[in-house]
Amino acid sequence: MARAVPLFSGSKGNSYYIGTSSEGVLIDAGRSCRQIENAMEANGLKMQSVGAVFITHEHTDHCSALKVLAKKYGFKVFASEGTLRELEKAQRILPTADTAVIENEVAVGNMLIKRIDTPHDAAESCCYRVTASDGKTALVATDMGIMLDGVREGAKQSDFVVLESNHDIEMLKTGIYPFYLKQRILSSKGHLSNAACADELVQIVKSGTLRLMLGHLSEQNNTPQIALATAIASLEKAGLKFRSDFTLDIAPSETRIQSVIF
Ligand SMILES: [Zn+2]
Ligand SMILES: [Zn+2]
Known part of the structure; x- marks a missing residue:
């Protein structure tokens, strides 16, 4: 059974x-190694399954x-060439780590991962679509200023999609962030707003x-309630009913026992 667990x-x-409970991949590792270990354990997952x-x-x-995760467990790390270069430059990874550039698609065990x-606003950012060993597919797509056709197509071909719903545009515009940061977030290389996300979700569910x-x-420019309400309003306006036509969850900022079977 394919399962997606949003750790953070x-x-x-x-x-x-x-992945499945016995075989999966980690997409991103943006906390401490200990926090990731704890979040995995809380969700009944073993690090050895990665x-x-x-x-x-x-x-x-x-x-x-x-750096710590790859060293402690010897995990192979995949990323674009530009990302790997930046990770090495910033010493986010040891020169001895097992790394590989992913150009298009790569097999890991019985899974297939597509870039x-x-x-x-990063060197060469990407998102990933995972085909689990049972053939089910999941896409995790965040950190993008606008929706590109490639991501949209990837989402439409997936059984489960995590899509960025970063900010409420009004909260961001009237909030405390300095002007340059607001401009960065709102730019085509920033982050996807609740409204942009909601529009895309309609197409994704229809597919x-x-x-x-x-x-x-x-945390500054959004709340889970506002993000959820924006998405549901847009989907229901298109005639799609929450819980009967689609399920919609929020990826938690802190560890929770939460997984989606897809
Ligand atoms: Zn980010
Ligand atoms: Zn980012």
Whole structure:
């Protein structure tokens, strides 16, 4: 049975376990190694089930545990060439670590992981679509200023999708962030807003993907209630009923016992 476990999500750190209970991958490792171990254990998962770690980009909230994690468990680390270069430059990973560039698709055990590029203010960011050993697929797509066709297509072909719902535009505009930071978040290489996410979710559910999760919520410029309400309003306006036509969860910022079977 394929399962997605959001270990952490948001600006303090991001990490997802995707696979089955006995075989999976980690997408991002943006907390401490101990916190990831604890979150895995709380969800009944063993670190030994992790076949490899896939990093989306070099921002700290996606890779802070990587050095310790890769050393302690000998995990193979996949990322784009640009991301790997930045990780090495910032000493987020030891030169002796087992790393590989993912160009398009790679097999890890009985799983297949596909790279899909994302527009973000990082060297060469991407997101990943995982096909679990039972053939079910999950896409985790966060940290992107706009939705690109490649990500959209990847989402439509998945059984489960985590999509970024980073900020409420009004909260961001009237909030305490300095002007340059607001501009960065709102840019095409920033983060996806609740409204943009909600629009995309309508198309995704209409294509047949019924399990959804909102990810990378801002603590300053969003609340889980607002993000959820925005998405549900948009989906219901399109005639899709929450819980009967689709499921929708929030990826937690702190560890919770929470997984989605897809
Ligand atoms: Zn991030
Ligand atoms: Zn980022």
